């Protein structure tokens with residue numbers, strides 16, 4: 001079991017109020033991702049849940065039990081740190097076995113569990129090595145191994161993939177998702193990479209300056225962002241925000257159009273613009289344009305779109321996918 | 335860091351390094367050479383070629399007892415180091431892992447006591463020692479040496495402990511380690527190299543300490559520093575014998591240093607070089 005509830009949780013460091021007040025419900029078995037810009041309090045929130053920081057106010061409950069004042073080990077959670085935080089003087093085997101040894105499990109059982117974890121994570125051949133003799137991806141797997149042997153009620157990950165290269169990040173993303181399907185244990189995952197957030201999460205929590213901006217499934221956040229911040233943060237490339245005449249004509253202070261919701265043509269369209277940068281990725285083409293009477297716009301075409309710097313291109317936004325925001329930055333319901 | 339170095343530059347640097355090393359080592363080398371000269375040769379002027387006599391060593395051995403000051407040196411340096419460690423470990427620990435606003439100030443204040451000239455407190459210390467009956471006792475001197483080197487030991491241990499990443503300790507806490515298990519399984523093994531080089535350095539510092547050991551002892555507790563000093567006084571100056579006595583006094587620590595140099599270098603450059 002691993003349901004986690006935050007009630008009115010706040011945190012101040014000295015004078016700085018890093019988290020004003022947060023309420024959050026995490027259901028058993030969910031994969032929850034915290035996203036937000038750097039310094040918004042993601043790690044702090046995770047550490048509060050882990051018990052590595054004391055809350056300044058509010059309550060944390062795990063499976064209905066108030067653990068606000070419980071020590072980290074008593075909460076039954078396992079954490080994977082960004083720096084991996086492996087014990088450098090112990091072999092991989094001893095690293096993975098450490099939490100079991102602390103729990104005074106008998107040796108035969110420890111050996112079995114470490115063996116199982118190593119098999120799941122492809123670490124069997126490396127059990128006798130020290131962390132210093134492993135690659136980044138292998139270290140990451142050891143850190144995960146050390147977390148799974150404990151059979152925690154929830155896993156906490158703090159940007160576990162940010163030290164890996166892009167290719168390895170892609171593989172490890174799949175491995176962690178796969179692990180979640182196998183174990184069906186609650187996972188809380190902190191990242192500022194929105195691709196990780198979109199692909200892995202059951203539920204995304206968007207944080208900004210210690211406040212929750214919106215909670216929802218990846219597609220909910222993509223389709224119905226509650227405000228400008230979420231609209232700009234979720235989706236890549238970023239949503240285009242248009243003000244002035246066009247927005248006014250749609251009855252909004254700001255109109256939001258995602259790059260993928262703009263039709264491109266070389267012959268005709270609602271707007272005309274000049275290409276400033278063209279990014280040809282093969283599968284997609286991203287065009288950065290200077291649109292007459294509107295300003296800079298980013299548009300995406302599926303497949304190859306043959307346009308380059310200086311070319312004239314016509315654009316037509318898909319009105320049915322338009323996002324409208326009022327002067328407070330909140331979304332206007334259709 | 336891989337950097338291209340031309341052969342010429344490499345040779346240049348090697349020569350420069352040797353010159354500096356020889357300059358630093360020269361006084362010791364010259365003492366060693368002089369100890370194999372006759373007294374006439376020793377005062378005759380600069381010369382690097384001794385006649386190779388062992389006479390000085392024999393005379394020193396006959397005139398004075400080497401064993402007692404040697405044992406005193408061992409007891410004082412090892413004893414004061416162990417004492418210092420007992421006091422400094424918890425202190426450095428607390429400062430590294432539970433720092434407060436004043437931790438830095440306390441460290442600076444401790445270190446600043448090392449900047450004060452020892453003579454300034456000679457009289458009060460002497461009187462305290464006399465009144466407590468600690469003059470010329472091993473216990474008194476062990477405590478004295480411990481106090482003298484304590485700031486350095488605390489400072490070094492603090493620096494080592496600071497190098498241990500906090501996340502590793504947090505990981506141990508998440509893994510269910512209590513404070514003692516955290517110390518035994520994580521901190522101690524990671525701290526041992528640092529503690530070892532601190533120990534070594536302190537033994538060397540204590541072994542070579544000459545001011546207090548000479549001021550506060552006469553015979554019973556006198557270590558090798560006092561043994562050397564005794565050769566420069568009553569019967570006039572005997573350079574060759576003085577050199578022989580010095581060589582005998584520094585030989586043990588030199589050998590210790592030689593065999594532990596890897597540990598020492600690692601210790602002294604810890605943090606600066608990763």
Ligand SMILES: Nc1ncnc2c1ncn2[C@@H]1O[C@H](COP(=O)(O)OP(=O)(O)OP(=O)(O)O)[C@@H](O)[C@H]1O
Pocket residue numbers: 013016018036037038039040041042043044045192
């Ligand atoms: N121990 C601390 N003392 C004082 N301020 C802190 C402390 N830890 C974090 N903060 C502050 O709290 C804020 C949130 O930090 P946090 O590490 O939670 O951000 P984050 O969202 O994880 O950012 P990043 O994506 O860069 O990791 C930051 O402004 C940071 O400076």
Ligand SMILES: [Mg+2]
Pocket residue numbers: 042043044
């Ligand atoms: Mg962070």
